[in-house]
Amino acid sequence: MKLHPQGVYLVNGVLQDSAPAGVTEADARRGTIAHSILEAHNTSGDMANLRMKFDSMTSHDITYVGIIQTARASGMEKFPLPYVMTNCHNSLCAVGGTINEDDHQFALSAAHKYGGIYVPPNMAVIHSYNREMMSGCGRMILGSDSHTRYGALGTMAVGEGGGELAKQLVGRTYDMAYPGVVAIYLTGKPNPGVGPHDVALALVGATYANGYVKNKVMEFIGPGVANLSADYRNGIDVMTTETTCWSSIWQTDEVTEQYFLQHSRPEAYQELKPADVAYYDGCIELDLSTVECMIALPMHPSYAYPIRELKANAKEILAAAQEQANKQLGGKVTMDLVSKIQPDGRIYVEQGVVAGCSGGTYENICAVADILRGQNCGNGAFKFSVYPDSMPTYLELVKNGAVADIVSAGGIFRECFCGPCFGAGDTPANGEFSIRHTTRNFPNREGSKPGEGQISAVALMDARSIAATAANGGYLTAASEVCDTEYTAPEYHFDQGVYDKRVYNGWGHPEPDYALKFGPNIKDWPEQPALSDDLLVKIVSYITDPVTTTDELIPSGETSSFRSNPLRLAEFTLSRKDPAYVPGAKAVHALDEARRAGNLPEEVAKVYAELAKLGYTPDAKATNIGSAIFANKPGDGSAREQAASCQRVLGGAANFACEYATKRYRSNCINWGMLPFLLDTPNVLDNGDYVYLPGVRKALLEAADELEAVAVKPDGGMVKFTVRLGAMTDAERQILADGCLINYYKHH
Structure with missing residues (x-):
């Protein structure tokens, strides 16, 4: 496997280091398959800053309740695009009594009321149903599961947190800068006994740690593609998530066409291939015949x-x-x-x-x-x-x-x-x-x-x-x-x-008077405060691992049974990584409640007294108090928004990190009103520190490059440092200022 250290050109199917005479890099960038699909779904008119609408969406039974509740609170009246709700994650787990099936019944009632597609438990796992019934060449699908990947069927699919799906449900767009595109140039043919997971693990092993494809599109091309069946391609494609890429796409051919014929959807096929000249930001050359059985x-x-x-x-x-x-x-x-x-x-x-x-x-x-x-x-x-x-x-x-x-x-x-x-x-x-x-x-x-x-x-x-x-x-x-x-x-x-007899398809036929069916575990999102002029946060968990997964931020498994009850689920936040987090976050939340009631807690008054030594005079009425975590690189893995929302409902106000492992986790933080700070000097912070951020709201809305911060140590020592928020859209800044996505839609 060869990872090119720089960009490459594909000229009539052949990799080259330079462009043909008369072709600019800008022109060649438009020659990728990814560019054509992104352009077709972009509403901004500016390919550097994408504002996209998707063809359909999908969620499973760990995520759809929260998404629909968010969209309802934001003014949704019907599903404006096909929305598939599968029940493949909590169909066997019996923890929590009736709540799994209660959520399934909520989804069925929502499919009736808003015009959705409901796939009953044990009928299909989320991605298989979408491959079989919703994919199509040139389409884009947004899913609230990180492994939302249908690129092998010519469909650019993206796994994101629930807030991004809620935006689509209220007619808004998915906003991001144009991503890099990396060619995965396949040659050769797999040897007998070597399966798609072997190829996928080889790719993940070669790209994850070095970030070669992080937040980029992996575009699979080359003569080796023709030597793989549709199922084989799907098996490789779904694992591209583990490279930390943003999405994937494959060139299509007779194999893809046969797949859609086989599934009675011939209209879903069209040939997708790079233009005669295409530029890629990187390239991985992989001879499939060299891949061994992997572990x-x-x-x-x-x-x-x-x-x-x-x-x-x-x-x-x-x-x-x-x-x-x-x-x-x-x-x-x-x-x-x-x-x-x-x-x-x-x-x-x-x-x-x-x-x-x-x-x-x-x-x-x-x-x-x-x-x-x-x-x-x-x-x-x-x-x-x-x-x-x-x-x-x-x-x-x-x-x-x-x-x-x-x-x-x-x-x-x-x-x-x-x-x-x-x-x-x-x-x-x-x-x-x-x-x-x-x-x-x-x-x-x-x-x-x-x-x-x-x-x-x-x-x-x-x-x-x-x-x-x-x-x-x-x-x-x-x-x-x-x-x-x-x-x-x-x-x-x-x-x-098999599907026609059991799947409820209400797309295009909403029933506004149909009553949603709420089980006793389904609760509304608690209200969240807007960002104050200044902010005081206390670090209640300091994680030094190289990477922190969303599974560590909010464990999967039986805890997911409480996914529809924000406060109940929040009790499990960081429970297997840092059991002290939840009581620590609750204690800080109590300090803010006292502040709102007009009683400045003694602990906070001491911090204010220390800050006064540096000339700061915090106004308690204009300074929210929240909890925060530090992690070197948080957010690898699952797209579940609960990794952020659980922190938020416990009073979380910020994350501090050297970098964020995935776009989706950072987006989850933003959509739940938690400032995703970046810092280059993590040694300035420690567990138990208070961090004061004067003028944070103004700096956020004015897109300041750096924000001033002061760490107040438990022993009274202080350290001044700077933090960054990184690139954000105007809408993302306003979401943070308003306190969360739900507040943003109420106000705008």
Whole structure:
């Protein structure tokens, strides 16, 4: 794999370092596929500053209640674009009594009232339904799940926090500067046994840490694309999220056309390809024939190794991975990977799972059946489960015998469910090692609770190698080692009737008088204050990890059951990373409540007295008091807006960071009225510090490059420093000034 250190030109399909005579870089930038799609959806008339409207949207049952509640509070009367609400994240998790199904009924009533599309539980995982029914060449789809990626079907899709979807629901636009575009130039053909997850993990391993494609578009081109099936492309594409890119797009061809014919939507196809001359801000050249069967060790998809290399150096690599994981776990619990090496040198795992939008596709499961046909998973500690991505896929797998082959080998065949990807399905025992064809292997993504002394390890692998391991009774085996497998690749027949009989499609037919159905857990968003002239915040969590994931900011799994109750969910904020955060944030919130009541707390009066020594005279009536966190690089992973909203409803007013891991988390902070400060000198802050920001509202609205700040230490010492807010649109600045997106729409 080659990562070019600078931009490249694609001239009639050939990579070049320079442009042909008479062609400027500006002209060539317009030649990418991404440019043509973004231009078609931009309403600003200025391609440098995009203001986009999407063709459709999608959410699942962790996010749609909050989005609809936000849009309702902002004046929405009907869905102005097709909005798909799937129920694939909380369809099995029983924590919380009736609240999961209560939310599903809320979504069904909203589909009636506002004209939406409701996909019942266990019918399809979110991204499979949108691939099958909503994608189309040249379209754009916005989803409130970070893995919203349909680029392999010619559709630019973006995963964002709920606030961005709420904006579309009230007729506003998605605003951002024009992104960079990086070519992923594919050549060659994958070897037998090498699946889409192997290619994806190789790409993630090569790009995540160095930020090569961060917040950019990955554009897949080159002769190697033609050697991949639609399912194979989809499997690579959905994992582009883990590179931290913004979106993805692929050139389309007869394979794409056949996919839409197969799904009875031939009108959705059009050829997409770069112009004769196109300029890319970077380029990754990948010969598919060089990709090996891969494994991503705990606890990130980028910790990727060829399985061959891991087996050859098992003790060294597992010891390093174990040390890295335990450092990240912070001493709460200990992960033991080295013990998985058996006396004969083989690596033993206790669980294999193939599931969701990345693993549960038709071709993946057919390959699993081919490997397991006539085999035996054994009756030891190892267990194996398969979750198909949609009921049409399930039906075809029943018809062609794949389900029978898997079950006959000792595998468990389950329903369409995203749970194994976020910690709500097939939780291993404490200390066990699970290999999964899912999208993520962050801590707690397998369902354990590190804060309560539980830990199990998850590695990501392709379905083929997981099946090979299952056939070998749990001893780690690459699919490339199983040389006698005949991959049958049975033809797929899509039966839309499965959806027609169960999915409610009210798009274009809202019923304004239809009553929304509220379960007892569904609560409105609490009111949030506007930004005051000055601001005083207290650092109540100081996180020194290189990267902080959204799963650490607000854990997934069973906590998601309370997603529709903002204050109840907020009780879990940072609970597995910093249990002191919630009581600390509540204590600061109480200080502000006292201030609003006209009683300046003694703790705050002492801070004011220290600030007076530097000539500052804070006006308590014009100085909100809020909590804040510091993290080096927060927001990697999930798009869930709760990572920010939970801080906000506890009184959070700001994040301080060296950088933000993703655009979507920073957008979540902005939409919930939390100032996303950047600072170059993190050593000036510590946990327990107060930070005073004089004139913050004026500086924000006037787009000041730097803002003045003073850190007041618990011992009375003070440090003056500066912070930045980075590039923002005028609307984003006003959202922050108003206190949150809901307030912004009330006022404007």
